[in-house]
Amino acid sequence: MKRIYLITPGPSAVPSFIREALSKELIHHRTEEFRQILKEVCVGLKDIFCTKNPVVIFSSSGTGAMEAGVANFFSPQDKVLVINGGKFGERWRDIAKIYNLQVIELKLEEGCAPLISEVKAILDKEKDIKGVLTTLCETSTATVYDIEGMGKILKDKNAILIVDAISGLGQDKLLSDEWGVDVVVSASQKGLMLPPGLGFLSISEKAKDFLKNSKLPRYYFDLNKALKSYEKDDTPFTPSVSLIVGLEKAIKVIKEEGLEKRWEKFAKLSMATREAAKTLGLEIFSKSPSSSVTAIVSPSNIKASELVKKLRKDWGLSIAAGQDELKDKIFRIAHMGWVNQDDLIVCFSLLEKALRDLGYSFKLGSSLQRFQEVFYG
């Protein structure tokens, strides 16, 4: 049997101590035992989200939580600003349109982060904008955005800041309350080291006011129902009990290591990854590289999708190609959740092998040396 190295920007590797927690005998959710777990998990999530606000858990992938982030805070024809720098900015735009909102789109050049001055100019011009929908790490281009800067310009406006931190949470620094983020959306399968299946959403006091006035339809994703239940450490519907038990363990491990330490570690891992790639003569795609994932431009004679296919087929290494029109142009290496320096050294070793097989020349072992110099040096 082939080894599996899961170094994609989600789902990310699930460590054995979490798999163990996931396989515990199932308990019923309307019990004191489960309520206690849910209570602790909700407190732990607040620490990871860097917020004092409630964090709600949905049995859905991250997109469900994104949909909840739109459906709960606005009314038909409300105007929102969507920062669209790739696949997941597009997702905000598409969800907002489905819910009949007026979308103003700030379309970014691929691999670029928004300029705060540009965001401010739009907000100054379009005074009736009710919300800004943006992303912490735009996974499709491996680009981190200046959320703190956006928080500052929205602070005194009658508009809420909604951030998709599905891939960024845990690696890219996010101080939700301090930066004035009203709603943070995330998911289980990346920085939190779990399988896919949980979506999360935090709600500020300002966002609660928007929730009161919102007239968009929703049922399963209704935050009024969820908040009411969570006050009693309960959930409105059957929760994903096993995943929440696994989450309790993940939170403990993250807490033991410390969130700040993890931010530093992933910043270093991402820097070592970029430097190792550059040593091979490869270009980094993003102008504002994230600590969660690195996008590397494939050599001109090698299609990224073929490189990725070969790595998976020959050696069981999963990294990701680009999405849509970037499919053959870039490949993406994740450094999130459980991924560490050893995994990335294996990744570069196999990447070197594949690049050589596909006819690309460079000094063998150079990326491994560079990675270690930067990470350990």
Ligand SMILES: Cc1ncc(COP(=O)(O)O)c(C=O)c1O
């Ligand atoms: C930034 C970002 N937003 C949204 C999503 C979609 O999340 P999901 O696939 O969990 O629905 C992803 C997943 O890759 C993501 O990275």
